[in-house]
Amino acid sequence: MSPRLKTQPSARRTLLPAVLSDLPVALAALLLVLVLAGCDPADKGSSAIQGGRKWGAQGAAPAAASPAHGLSSAQRLAGLPRVAVQGNYAGDFQVAAREGKIQRFPCRECHDRSVGKLKAAIPVKLRGTHREIKRAHAPKSTLTCLACHADSDGMNTLRLADGTAVGFDHSYRVCAQCHFEQARAWAGGGHGKRLGGWAPPRVVENCAACHNPHDPLRPVSTPRWPSVVPNAPARRAGH
């Protein structure tokens, strides 16, 4: 009598032997079902694109749960005027306000009429205001003053390309129109300067704190000498 091989299917086919005989396929099907069940199509703010940081207008200042370490930068940030971030890169952080530092603000005190009419009213040889501003941001035909400065509301605000008025505290929205890569990194933390400490709340400097909007490569990349002599033995030639 020939021994019955274990691999032969039994005469009475029930479900269990059928599944077991096709075990790899059955396991693959089970895995697929589990994976599909885990995916939630309603989860739009997923980390797939932005690595965990949720983008979108979130408005108000963060009210984060107190962290386990209990440390905070709030004391060091006391007295620093700051605003919540608006626009495309709004998130759980604030930006240091700059409007209070503008010397000749509000602009309305002089700009009570449109720039065209203002120029017409002032003789040519008296048009010295803002002459010290050196424009080195882009070719003059690409960016005129009015590209960023709104000729409305007394020029107290900046303007986005679609005409939206933006306060000077939120000038990052103007920069972010073209410099979106840097703005994304700035909002995330890989670009720019953090104020206070590493502990929350997170407050960062505005773009204009380091980049003069009219001459952006200054002062952050100004050539200068190092502030100390490094302590290293002089290298021999060829090494």
Added chain:
Amino acid sequence: MWLVGLWQGLGRLRLGIWLHIGSRDEIGHGAKAPHGQSAEAPQGHGAEAPEGYSAKAPHGQSAKAPQGGSLLDKPMSRRAALGTLLGGLGAGAGVAVAASNPLGGDDSREQSALNFEEFFKGNYQVMTAEEKRATITRLERLAQLERGVKVSISGAEAPKGVLFGYAFNISKCKGYLECVSACVKENNLDRSTGMQYIKIFEMDQGSMNLEHGRTDFYHQVPVPGKFYLGTQCFHCDNPPCTPVCPVGATWKEPDGIVVVDYDWCIGCRYCVAACPYWARRFNWQSPQIPQEEFNRSQHYLGNRPRKKGVVEKCTFCIQRTRAGKLPACVEACPTGARVFGNLLDPESEIRWVLENKKVFRLKEALNTEPKFWYYAD
């Protein structure tokens, strides 16, 4: 000086020898031990004898003395008697000198007493909270006496739920060395030898070979065609420098900072040899810090003044970071090339950099797991 070192070394391995003297059985043997030791002790150091030593007979004879009999009645050899007398005299003289310095004032006496107690304290890792408080009080008082300044030394423990991480943007660093300058001032580094924890490499663009980079540049920066890359202690998660310490003077704290107990370090420099990033520094000379630049906010494991013969290194400004502040280098950088934060906080800047930038570390193949990443714009 070497005698002190020898003594310290012996003391680190086992201080129990003093506990065993009382149990010595042999007459001559028990008498010789203290006699020999006290002759080696450096003068005026108060000797190795703890308080009350001279009160107890310096050998095991008292344990075997007949009940009710005094030392003078016991039969003993001339050798034992001589040893007893001289040992007692030596120990007594040592204690007397320590306690009453006839040439110094009250301050010097207090200083000697404080130094005496500091000499015998244990490893910081095994101290109780009370002992830690006591040593910090002593160190603060010593700073007042020796330097004439009021310092505050923190013993802040690692904060919960925190693991510190660091990122460096090689596109932004321009070689200004503001970080180096801030670090020297913040951490009370020795000015006489120009001790610096941070090294900035001036590298040719297109090359990642640090052996061809220069750390000794001193000219106008940035130079076109070069990029700048900074190194310091990377506070590895798998540090090669901590297991090699023969006395356990350096270890990794729960918040990830690798620290050194400067009072336990014997200066063998095994850790200096073990570090693949050349992050550690040894004090070949006694550190000199100008009084007007002395940073008085200190931490026991951080920027309190070190002494000649011990190893030190970047501590991620432990005196600042355990209070929620940024390290001095991060705060000083004018281009924002340095990022610091809590790796365990998913919303932190360092986490964003690690998740969204192409980051690399140095010498990855060594599996040291440094907590210091580099990225570019």
